[in-house]
Amino acid sequence: MDLVVRVAGAAGQGVQSLGEILARAVFRCGYFVHGEFSYHSRIRGGENAVTVRIRDRPVFATSEQADVLVALNQEMLELYRPWLQEKGYLVADERLISSGEKALTLPAEEWARKELKQPLAAGVVLLGAAARLLGISLESVKNAVAEVFGEKAEPNLQAAEMGYARSDTKPFMGGLPCFGRGETMFLTGGQAVGAGAIAAGCRFLASYPMTPGTPVLEFLAQNAQAYGIVVEQAEDEIAAINMALGASYAGARSMVTTSGGGFALMVEGLSLAGMIETPVVIHIGQRPGPATGLPTRTSQENLLFALHAGHGEFPRYLAAPATAEDAFYLTMKAFELAEKYHVPGILLTDQFLVDSFVVVPALDPGKVAVQNHWLSPEELEKMERYERFALTESGVSPRALPGLSKHLVLVDSDEHDFYGRITEDLGIRKVMVEKRLRKEQGLAKELEAPWTYPQGSLRGRTVLLGWGSTFGAIREAVEILNEKEDGYAHVHLRELSPLPTEALERVWNQAKEVIAIEGNATGQLGKLISADTGLRPHRLIARYDGRPFTSSGIVQEVSR
Amino acid sequence: MDLVVRVAGAAGQGVQSLGEILARAVFRCGYFVHGEFSYHSRIRGGENAVTVRIRDRPVFATSEQADVLVALNQEMLELYRPWLQEKGYLVADERLISSGEKALTLPAEEWARKELKQPLAAGVVLLGAAARLLGISLESVKNAVAEVFGEKAEPNLQAAEMGYARSDTKPFMGGLPCFGRGETMFLTGGQAVGAGAIAAGCRFLASYPMTPGTPVLEFLAQNAQAYGIVVEQAEDEIAAINMALGASYAGARSMVTTSGGGFALMVEGLSLAGMIETPVVIHIGQRPGPATGLPTRTSQENLLFALHAGHGEFPRYLAAPATAEDAFYLTMKAFELAEKYHVPGILLTDQFLVDSFVVVPALDPGKVAVQNHWLSPEELEKMERYERFALTESGVSPRALPGLSKHLVLVDSDEHDFYGRITEDLGIRKVMVEKRLRKEQGLAKELEAPWTYPQGSLRGRTVLLGWGSTFGAIREAVEILNEKEDGYAHVHLRELSPLPTEALERVWNQAKEVIAIEGNATGQLGKLISADTGLRPHRLIARYDGRPFTSSGIVQEVSR
């Protein structure tokens, strides 16, 4: 089963809420769902659309084609009609559609205006009708309306009922039976990052609003009181990362969230984190650049930038979650590794992952061990002398927090000696460079294997190689391709620094061909792999128009 | 001939001036010279040394060993004595040296204090004595004192004479005959970058002081009035690059100068330059990082950072000059290419190149054609409509300046249409990405071949591959190695973006082995080449303690 419903309208018409209601209602029925938002960078007007896919198994990709299009105005109707399946249904106000179409029409605007005294509720009326068409129970829809609108549920509850009751249609697919759902959760990638941060004990977040980094800021702000987190909107991104490093030095697990442009301003601070070996987690929600670019669209253009950002050389952990579920666990892992190795942990997501709703297996924070990586006051008390940058085999020096013992804690952005004092001794310099870089070896051992599908050898197969949020689209594409001819495989990277070079060498050794699939124009993953291994993908499928990949798009390109 | 003189003292003892006097005196005699400064990041005290190499042919590298050591205090005497050649001479105040040493001693401090009433002149007394030892004419020394000290030449002229006359020694090397010097010039790399900028018509520089970027700021400031340049010290580096981009939009050839840490703050502006296709030249004087690192030392740690800096994808020109002469011409070229292709031009130098004095063939600005790359008012007047981002095959759109015709000029950091208007049309987006990236093809055609020595095929040879200011040390090393066994070659990259991939493929095809020599710990050039070609150096010789490479150091490593 794979049903696609698209709701499209202007900004301000509540498209986002309608999408969420629909997705939630479906989730409540026990299905898996993926809700993808496509919107213009403005507050009112413009083009907003949400594409809701309903499946009986997990779904992490969107679709160009839709089975049902709920159009809230003429412009959207025309824009999206070409993407409606031949057998698909159009749902719209009766004033928009000329007779003779395969459409479900209602005088929704009139009812909303006259009966509900709330013109904006017209969308909910149409949604009610669409729900009936899909065979979703009215109860699920009303529950979802209540969840999404909260106090403002009335007159939207009425509107949903109105659309449902008065549209006299048969369910499109013979009805969607509700069944007991298993242990699943419904959330966006942005919420997953936020929840992962809280689960990992994040205590401080400073950030400056920037799409699509903001949802993480807002999620943490809303949970700040309950979980004892200091969330501060900084005056700029430079302040954000320096505040975060200050807070981290003082003992708080710290985070910043931004997009590529804001990260550009944090680069000096990133380098500081490398030098003072102070953990910080940096969430970068990618969007198309350069510069302001397309603020509300998606991309994978910041990989090489994030990996090489910062003057001087120091290790970093970088993860690009594949799904919202993955985002939760990798965020926890980024915090843990940042704390354990005293390195920056970078989370590279994108607008598509951050904004899309999905259904995932229930998140279990117990899966990632969260523990303190600093010396207890008791341990410190026992020490004669404490040196923050003491030389160790692993490169990781025992960490103390200031003010917990008699020992003082000194960190310095200049090259420093083991205690932390500024030094110009070029012998110590050499040792310190090596100490810092040595941490990469430990980090490399923490990596999981790249995700591979189908399991087993890749011999003779064409490998579709991806990273980050393209996971769902690539996986589906491989499934579709293998239906015709079982010669494809999917290898997906979720941890990119350190790079799992051995695993990649195996891929190249076995595979017939490697096709990189990336949301950028230059093939950044390919370059990264080649830089470290000399191995180069044989082909690149690139998308850089700001929209997410879909399985059909990939299948088409692969089959060229 | 290869004579090395080292002058060492505390900051504030005038080591820098002494070094310059010596180097100038030698230059005036018709020799080639290289003066390298090594100093601590402070204003007084600490360790300062200048190493002056005197040769009868061009010299672009420093040396660990010295033939003469002029020590201004006990600490420096002890620090540098181990590096004095067995047959070398020590020159110092008589109070510093216990009898029985192979040394030239004078009561310089006493004379300076009592006779000259200027304790600081003691160094000049010693320098006079050293000059005699070297066989440099007193006249050359006095001329150099006058040039360096200007109005403050007295009592230093007297001091030089005193040291010269009263030290009763035979010249060390049988005397340095003065001969008519050819067409040569004496300058630092920093001055060369500054002069190249002025020669290329730089009209605006905004920067924030940062070692070793500052000399370029100061050079331009001092020539601002004569050459009609606006030089402004910005409140921070972010202001600097945004001011420069504003100025460039308005028609002024614009530049910023900084080091890695300041560049980190300019990364967002770099991305803006990419998006609004507005030229700007960025000089980065590298020093060891991360963060503040070693402010007065040298490194080559910013290559991958500079190449991947900025969110989003756009082409850039990046050159790393090999010598001061090269710095002059590559700076001119960076301006020209930035103007011609509307891309950022990055100049990657380092403390070693910026601060070292050298003698080079007379600079000839006529060698690089400097011309306007914008539409004249007449051409504009003829146009019906003007579009700043008009689509072209080369990716370069004809550029107009605001206020020179009726046509308006609009640039935008958002994705934009051909006119410059903000757009969210994803079709235009795709076209614009491709247009911007297409400029890389034109840029690639502007590259010169990497410098290769000896000329001819590399077949059977071990290639020492370097980039930037390590040129002199590598070249010397190859010369030394080939004396024993003619199996080595030197390939040097001075232009690194776009990367000359074909030339590199030829190197790998022919060479027996490729050894990368880099001033960083991770082998950044190697990674860069591998990223673009899959070819990897077989070995890496890395130096990352903040000191420049020397030929003897390289020879030793290669021969391991």
Next chain:
Amino acid sequence: MNREAYLTDGVEIAWCPGCGNFAIRQALARALGILELPPERVVLVTGIGQAAKIAHYVNVNGFNGLHGRTVAAAAGIKMVRPDLVVIAESGDGDLYGEGGNHLIHNIRRNVDITVIAHDNRVYGLTKGQASPTAAVGYKTRAQPFGVISRPLHPLALAIALDAAFVAQSFSGEVERTAELIAEGVRHRGFSLINVLHPCPSWNRVQTFAWYKERVYSVEKEGHDPRDQAAALKLALAEGDRIPTGILYRREGPSFEDLHPVVSRTSVALSPLPQPADLRPLLARFQ
């Protein structure tokens, strides 16, 4: 020229219905008309935000740069092209938050540019977070328990830094806003005009009516804008009255007047050097 000549047509405006930005756009066009400036002589420099989109809605040269860097880019343009009229216009988040440092230091430089701040006390484009001028207690999704930082008083800041021209207006008064902008452009040196405007989409506290009730004209109350102490007092006054008009102005040379190079020429337009021009420079190395 009349106001319409400065308004772009055929471009879809991305502002919300009922927003004060529309009135500011009208006021700007009107001011340019008052000044009779040919569109090609004007450069409008903006940053990023809803306000900053004005570069696309007004018919002059435009530099729509980065968020927060508006004033820096504008200063760069003016320094090399004193022949152009340079207006920097953006939101309160852009000018006072991200761009605070450039504001302070260009006031010190006293570059002859005119800064128009669209002050809606929120970050409009990023969905309503508190801006530096937001009032204490103001609640948003990012400040769920209300703002606790004290608001920035941009006028007090500028006056204390001795900016050349400091004014405030309310978007509801289009003609007066236009006159203040025109006066700011005419005034030599750095001019700041803080334009208060409602944001019906996010700011439910400072509405049109809210401002309407509170604004008053300092001229009508006999304020002498040459009096810095009096100006500061007005700017810092707490309570329910909001001053509009010219709070402070001082005469004196601008950056352009004092700069030995800028005072002489528009360097951007001077011809490129010929090799012979460089002889004196290079001779020093010989």
Next chain:
Amino acid sequence: MNREAYLTDGVEIAWCPGCGNFAIRQALARALGILELPPERVVLVTGIGQAAKIAHYVNVNGFNGLHGRTVAAAAGIKMVRPDLVVIAESGDGDLYGEGGNHLIHNIRRNVDITVIAHDNRVYGLTKGQASPTAAVGYKTRAQPFGVISRPLHPLALAIALDAAFVAQSFSGEVERTAELIAEGVRHRGFSLINVLHPCPSWNRVQTFAWYKERVYSVEKEGHDPRDQAAALKLALAEGDRIPTGILYRREGPSFEDLHPVVSRTSVALSPLPQPADLRPLLARFQ
């Protein structure tokens, strides 16, 4: 504790002989002694510059961060560890140039930190370029025809922004500087102490003698530091007299007092969450 306990020994001091920084170091140590603060309870946050090296010369915890980011890092520390005493100390270039934006906005936040500015009116470490407080006409290698921007008046700026505590002192008066620092640390909320000091290596105009002749004590002249208008007047006064002492102070809650989380706890020290603690959070996704 006595002053010596706070002075590191065995560390070579990289300041120039005769520099005012030595006296400020003494004053800081003396202030910590007056306050009887155990060294481990204090964090000294500095940036980059000659002044900023003080983190290595005083015996407390130290965060020697980036140039210009001193106040930001200090605020971050204080927000998660209100149990610590946080002092941010750096040069005028660092705090007023590169770091201007953080200064403004942390004054607004009113975080309870004490900022000590070493104001030598030059960029010392980078060899003498003009700093934001340099006087008009001051010549350097980067400003060969003299500074033309007007100097920043840090006191006026801070007072206009209603900072909680604003003072100035002269490094030549060690005891008084110590008292002012101690008072700034005691005062709840954001404190700024601008310490004027000679830089014998670069600044040949504002010498020890120059200051000595010009400084006067505002207390002695009966200034009431609660009077914002009077404070501004003193701060802005032109001429040959330089005010020292507490120019402005106001009482009122600090960031820590008003913040619902910070007022309750030092979040950095609260135990890490257990899986069970997260149930309410995750339940919302079910």
